[in-house]
Amino acid sequence: MVTAPSVILRAGLFTNGTFMASSTRVTFPNKLLPYVLLAPQLAITAIFFYWPASQAIYQSVLREDPFGLSTQFVGLDNFRRVLGDPNYLNSLQVTLIFSVATALIAMALALLLAVMADKVIRGKGIYRTLMIWPYAVAPAIAGMLWLFLFNPSMGTLAYLVRSTGYNWDPLLNGDQAMVLIVSAAAWKQISYNFLFFVAGLQSIPKSLIEAAAIDGAGETKRFWTIVFPLLAPTTFFLLVVNTVYAFFDTFGIIHAVTGGGPGKATETLVYKVYNDGFVNLILGDSAAQSVILMIIVIGLTAIQFRYVERKVHYG
Amino acid sequence: MANVELTNVRKVYGSSVEAVKGINIAIDDGALCVLVGPSGCGKSTLLRMIAGLESITDGTVKIDNKLVNDLGPAERDIAMVFQNYALYPHMKVYDNMAYGLRNRGMPKDQIDKRVKDAAQILELTQLLERRPKELSGGQRQRVAMGRAIVRSPKVFLFDEPLSNLDAKLRGQMRVEIKNLQRQLGVTSVYVTHDQLEAMTLADILVVMNAGSVEQIGAPLDIYEKPASTFVASFIGAPPMNLVPVTADGSGLVLGDGTRIGAEGLVIPGNGALIGFRPEDLEVSAGTDTHAGGLALDLKVLGVEPVGAESYVYGMVGGERVVVRVPGRSTSQTEDHLRVIIPADKLHLFGTDGKRISSE
Known part of the structure; x- marks a missing residue:
């Protein structure tokens, strides 16, 4: 029909x-009209998403030399090799730690700041504008800022940290390098989360808070029993967005700050795709990794919607 | 059980905006006090000051003879029903009602008993496992009431609790609130802008205007003896008719120059307003006069039949007035009617709007 x-x-x-x-x-x-109206969006999706994705899938079953002179169909060989590579598993672990830490820190700090900003009465607008600025900083620039601040040989803050006697050297210490990129990545994302949390807080009717106050709930209790549950839709949305951000949009930061090092301590999956494909020119492996990455993100988002969203209460 | 006493209560926002201008009200234990007035008259602010949600600039609020100015809302032992009900959307009805009790560390079995008792009274027993969004407006209203009564507070505060309901449900809930308040005997303060709600619910009615009290008293006393033109036109629907008159050497003159005969009616030199309720007018044929009353000529502008009665709109002395006649009205537009205001139904106000005592 x-x-x-x-x-x-x-x-x-x-x-x-x-x-x-x-x-x-x-x-x-x-x-015809509805299709015409949808066409631009569909075209963009097709050209910038489906086409590259299909190219990645196509390349993932090929073996090519770096110059593209000889191409050979190898089936799932690339996948087998990638998944058997301890470096890849290390990269997976790095990504998990990095993503969870970045998302949690970015969201927790943003929520804290949003709750505090909600209490500000004078200069609310100025305060919020200042909070949003970091979002306008390009990832690579943000990375450079943090690098300059914390570079052990020239960083101002690194100097302070070292002067306390702590051996701060993210160029040699993998854990410290991780702390640095997590900080930079979270710092940049806080603005975005802050904006959404502020909007979420504003959408909670004042009378609910007042009713809870009359009901004998102190400020902390009110936050955890009323405000936080009512922010759940916002929090859930941000969880999805932040996870995707940590996976994909942090390449610039990592590239600028650590370059995946020291060793492979901060080499995330996306960074490894870049490294293997564009630096080492192992195109087949790189393509196979992107396909796996795609599957991971699809799976992750599905899990978030399937299980986490159940806990979400849309008012 | 407690009385509520407000003494010279003031609220100033910023440095100059005076929302509440020195109010004195004493509410006896178990009484239902209704604060009524137009929007922006300060009635909600006053209620919120009693609740502790708004700071008190000046004056004292006492609940159960105890000064509560500096106590937080939770320590005042009050419960409030909000206009939008303010039910916690993520909690079931049961938890909405139990929340306040849990916060006060009441044992579980006692909470359960109280919630179930309240649910019984309000016919919510079947709905305890639902969430607010699965309830109708009237049911939400009941839950809001339930949340107030489980706590057995000293004072109930109602902030326009019925204004989100449709007219029919509003009438029904009005009766229920009144009965519940009587039954529980809890001192209550009720804010509304609806004069009908105010009249029917109040034991003591407080008419407010622009941050001040215009009149305090029993509803019918206020209806029968409004202290000012503001009260006269605010209480009663349709409102009281007000027609300006002046006196000259030979009698009384209306705004458009019509002379009226009125024996015994003394008007101050600078004029006055005569007030009469639409239902107090007698429509008479011919040119009858009425002993001690006031006879006026009315030119009909239009008739509004509302079923049991009809409203006849017309002009008297250049002023619009309305007359309430039982059943159907035979008057037509452009008709001239002779209406008589019995002497005892005549209200007289000075040009400052204050009532001129007739006794």
Whole structure:
């Protein structure tokens, strides 16, 4: 059965067209129009997502020399080799630690700042604007900032840390390098999370907080029993976004700060894809890694929606 | 059980905005006091000051003879029903009602008993496992009430609790609130802008305007003897008719120059307003006069039948007035009616809006 193409839109957005009363479903009189309207978005998705993704899948079953002169179909060999590589498993572990730490720290600090900003009465706007600025800093620049601050030989803050007697050297110490990139990555993401938490806090009716106060709940109790549960939709959304951020958007920071080192202590999956593909020119392995990465992220997001979202209460 | 006493309570926002201007109210133990007034008159602010949600700039608030100015909302032993109910959306009805008790560290079995008792009274027993969004407006309202009564507080505070309900449900809940309050005997303060709610619920009615009290008293006393033109036009629907008159050497003159005969009616030199309720007018044929009363000519502008009665709108002396007649009205637009205000139903206000005592 062929039905007229229809698009769900918010009521009132379209005043022409057939508007069905008491429903938000708009039926377009022209069958072609909806496709034309969707075309730009679909084109962008196809060109910048599906095409490269299919290229990656295609390359992942090939073995190519760095110059692309000889290409050979090898089936799943690349996957076998990648998954059997201890360096790859190390990279997986690094990614997990990095992502969990970055997401948690970025979200926890953002929430703390948002709760505090919510209490500010004078200069609220200025305070919020200042909080949002770090988001406008490009990842590589953010990485450089942190590098300059904490580089053991020239960093101002590194100098202070070392003057306390602590042997700060992220160039040699893998754990310290991890701390540094987690800090830089979390610092950059705090602004974004802050913005959403502020909006989330504002959407909680004041009267709920007042009712809880009358009900004898102190400030801390109110936060954990009323505010935090009501922020759950925001928190869940940010969890997904931050995980994806930590996986994919932190390449610039890692590249600028540690370059995956020392050794392979901060080589995340994405960084390894880059390293193997574009530095070492092992194109087949690199492509296989991207495909695995894709599967991991799809799986991760599915788990988040399947299990974590159940705990989310949409008011 | 407690009385509530407000003495010279003031609220100033910033440095100059005076929202509440020195209010004195004493509410007896078990009484239901209704604060009524138009939006922005300070009634909600006053309620929130009693609740402890708003700081008190000046004056004292006493609950059960104890000064509570500096106590937090939780320490005042009050319960409040909010306009939007303020139910915790992520908690079941049971937990919504138990929340306040749990915070006070009450043993589980006691909490359970109290919640179930309250649910019984409010017919919520079947709904205890639901979440607020699965309830209708009226049910949410009941849960909000339940959350207030489980705590057995000294004072109930209601902040326009019925304004989110439709007219029919509002009438029903009004009766329930009244009965519940009587039954529990808990001193209550109720804020509303609806004069009908105010009239029907109040033991003691406080009419507020622009941060001050216009009149305090029993609802019917206020209805029968409004202290000012503001009260006269705010309490009662349709509101009291007010027509300005002045006196000259030979009698009384209305705004448009019409002379009216009124024996025994003394008007101050600078004029006055005569007030009469729409239902107190007698429509008479011909040119009857009424002993001691006031006879006026009314030109009909329109008739609104509302079923049991009809509202006849018209002009008297250049002022719009409304007359309430039982059943259908035979008047037509452009008709001239002779209406008579019995002497004992006539209200007289000075040009400052204050009532001129007739006795």
